[in-house]
Amino acid sequence: xxxxxxxxxxxxxxxxxxxxxxxxxxxxxxxxxxxxxxxxxxxxxxxxxxxxxxxxxxxxxxxxxxxxxxxxxxxxxxxxxxxxxxxxxxxxxxxxxxxxxxxxxxxxxxxxxxxxxxxxxxxxxxxxxxxxxxxxxxxxxxxxxxxxxxxxxxxxxxxxxxxxxxxxxxxxxxxxxxxxxxxxxxxxxxxxxxxxxxxxxxxxxxxxxxxxxxxxxxxxxxxxxxxxxxxxxxxxxxxxxxxxxxxxxxxxxxxxxxxxxxxxxxxxxxxxxxxxxxxxx
Numbered sequence: 001x002x003x004x005x006x007x008x009x010x011x012x013x014x015x016x017x018x019x020x021x022x023x024x025x026x027x028x029x030x031x032x033x034x035x036x037x038x039x040x041x042x043x044x045x046x047x048x049x050x051x052x053x054x055x056x057x058x059x060x061x062x063x064x065x066x067x068x069x070x071x072x073x074x075x076x077x078x079x080x081x082x083x084x085x086x087x088x089x090x091x092x093x094x095x096x097x098x099x100x101x102x103x104x105x106x107x108x109x110x111x112x113x114x115x116x117x118x119x120x121x122x123x124x125x126x127x128x129x130x131x132x133x134x135x136x137x138x139x140x141x142x143x144x145x146x147x148x149x150x151x152x153x154x155x156x157x158x159x160x161x162x163x164x165x166x167x168x169x170x171x172x173x174x175x176x177x178x179x180x181x182x183x184x185x186x187x188x189x190x191x192x193x194x195x196x197x198x199x200x201x202x203x204x205x206x207x208x209x210x211x212x213x214x215x216x217x218x219x220x221x222x223x224x225x226x227x228x229x230x231x232x233x234x235x236x237x238x239x240x241x242x243x244x245x246x247x248x249x250x251x252x253x254x255x256x257x258x259x260x261x262x263x264x265x266x267x268x269x270x271x272x273x274x275x276x277x278x279x280x281x
Contacts, residue, residue: 016071016092023066024091027111028098033162040114041065042164043099044176046106047077052174053110058085062115062177070096073107101166114164115176116183119190122153123197124224126272128265129155131187131240132231136161140171141262142229147175149266149273154179157187187228187240194226201244203228203236204268206258208247212271215248221275227268232261 017024029035030043044053044064056063067081067088074081074090081088091099099109128146133139139161146154156163163169163183169176182190191201200223202215215221228244230236241247250259250267259267 017089017095018092019095019098021095023089024068024095027068030111031101031166036164041111042114042169043166044110044112044169045100045108045166046170047108048174049169050108050110051080052177053112054080054084056177062112064110064112067110068096068099070107077108115181117180119182119185119193122155122180122182124152124199125276126151126269127153127155127194127199127226128269129157129190129226129228130160131157131228131236132159133229133261134161135232136165136168137171138232138261139163140168142265143172144175145266146269147178149269151179151269153182155182155185155190157190158184188243191228191240191243199224199226201226201228203241203244203247204264205236205241205247206249208249210246210248212248212250212268216271216275221272222278225272227272229261229265
């Protein structure tokens with residue numbers, strides 16, 4: 001089966017919007033965090049993100065207010081764009097490049113409202129806490145993994161990358177629109193809130209005193225759990241690690257020095273997800 005191609009514009013078709021079109025120019029400013037914070041809107045790029053945004057009820061947090069598409073993307077994704085309850089504005093390639101933060105834009109961008117929730121809205125049974133994580137690709141991948149593992153919330157603590165960063169949104173592959181997301185809360189406050197909600201707090205630490213496999217064998221991972229993940233290079237701040245109930249290391253059976261952040265988060269979150277779903281003996 002061949003992909004549908006964009007149809008050439010007919011003489012009666014309206015001209016394509018460009019980077020100078022007011023709505024496109026206003027959306028382009030959302031690539032800056034300061035502007036996103038001012039208007040509480042962000043850009044969701046790519047068909048998967050736009051599809052997930054459109055699945056939200058209109059006027060709810062995260063729902064799109066306008067979609068920008070190149071002619072080619074409009075033809076390729078006509079199946080869901082034709083039913084969009086918001087304006088779909090066709091943009092030329094140069095205008096789309098200004099909305100995208102990638103070398104090869106996917107041709108589809110939605111302007112969405114912020115969807116983060118207060119810390120009090122997040123509880124068990126499984127929560128991922130990102131502490132001082134700086135790489136947006138890593139952060140988005142952890143968010144995607146937490147969503148896949150069935151996490152009940154993801155917390156981006158103060159000092160971590162903005163979850164509305166363009167690369168973070170793309171790396172989440174639409175998962176930003178699924179579990180409740182908290183943004184900008186101090187790590188110590190997040191840990192205290194989760195513990196008061198009845199969760200044990202486990203800190204992922206390559207030098208931790210507890211072994212992940214042993215905790216799984218002992219049934220400890222079946223408990224409601226908040227996993228805390230630290231900076232890619234520095235790990236967890238000492239004051240945050242000290243608040244955890246356990247500092248947990250992932251056993252290394254081969255010769256690798258360690259696992260990267262996203263891989264370690266996947267191992268820990270899925271270990272808890274499996275334990276929590278296993279019927280009691």
